[in-house]
Amino acid sequence: MEAVDAWERYARRRTPRREFNASGARTWLNWTQYPDHGPDESILGDVQCRSVLELGCGTGCNLAHLSTLGAICTGVDIAPSQLKKAVTRWGHLPRLTFHTAEATDYLSCTAGQFDVVLSVFGPVWFTDPAQLLPLIRKRLSPGGVLAFSHKPPTAGGVQPTGTLREARAVTRWDHTPREWSAVLTSFGFSDIRAEIISPPAGKDTGTLLVKAYT
Ligand SMILES: C[S@@+](CC[C@H](N)C(=O)[O-])C[C@H]1O[C@@H](n2cnc3c(N)ncnc32)[C@H](O)[C@@H]1O
Numbered sequence: 078m079e080a081v082d083a084w085e086r087y088a089r090r091r092t093p094r095r096e097f098n099a100s101g102a103r104t105w106l107n108w109t110q111y112p113d114h115g116p117d118e119s120i121l122g123d124v125q126c127r128s129v130l131e132l133g134c135g136t137g138c139n140l141a142h143l144s145t146l147g148a149i150c151t152g153v154d155i156a157p158s159q160l161k162k163a164v165t166r167w168g169h170l171p172r173l174t175f176h177t178a179e180a181t182d183y184l185s186c187t188a189g190q191f192d193v194v195l196s197v198f199g200p201v202w203f204t205d206p207a208q209l210l211p212l213i214r215k216r217l218s219p220g221g222v223l224a225f226s227h228k229p230p231t232a233g234g235v236q237p238t239g240t241l242r243e244a245r246a247v248t249r250w251d252h253t254p255r256e257w258s259a260v261l262t263s264f265g266f267s268d269i270r271a272e273i274i275s276p277p278a279g280k281d282t283g284t285l286l287v288k289a290y291t
Contacts, residue, residue, distance in 0.1 A: 087156070088159050091136075104138070118143060120224060128193070130191040139195070144167070150174070154178075179200075194221070196224075221291045223288070227251075230253060257271045261289045
């Protein structure tokens with residue numbers, strides 16, 4: 078499958094996340110493309126005992142952090158090699174399960190119900206919202222939250238940069254905060270907050286962060 082190959086190429090070029098962050102923590106959630114920058118998991122609310130699904134979890138580092146906070150975590154990624162890395166690094170943690178699957182396939186087949194669905198530079202950026210958002214909404218509990226991040230769109234559109242070039246076969250659904258608000262509203266989400274997080278000093282690209290409720 079073209080998408081699997083593209084994401085396997087991407088996975089091969091990624092360097093593993095550091096063992097500790099700048100604060101000395103072994104696990105953390107990073108919404109942005111920059112280390113030690115941006116909001117943490119608190120934007121999701123208290124995750125203890127809540128069921129959390131991450132779409133495009135990669136090597137599982139964000140989800141591992143939520144597991145240490147008491148969440149019941151499921152990670153899904155299309156690239157089989159990512160699952161191997163996730164299990165090798167985080168398989169010892171409790172309440173943490175990883176699956177190799179395409180996001181819409183997983184959501185179509187699972188009977189699971191989730192309090193939180195998140196996607197960090199993941200399939201929400203790479204999948205037609207008309208296909209993905211109804212599937213996510215169906216699997217979210219009443220009052221459940223969807224949160225995702227990706228790079229903001231650039232005027233005129235740009236080709237993927239950096240390591241994302243390896244996944245160039247992949248289409249991106251680039252939307253501004255205002256466009257995401259309209260799209261999410263049209264699929265029944267509410268209390269939508271869509272914003273651009275400023276980049277750290279010396280960088281010029283921020284991060285688009287979106288949160289919406291069922
Ligand atoms: C840019 S990486 C981000 C990985 C991780 N969320 C992080 O922040 O490090 C995108 C990830 O989404 C996965 N992915 C892309 N499209 C997908 C899809 N349709 N279904 C499931 N996973 C997908 C890729 O394999 C890759 O691991």
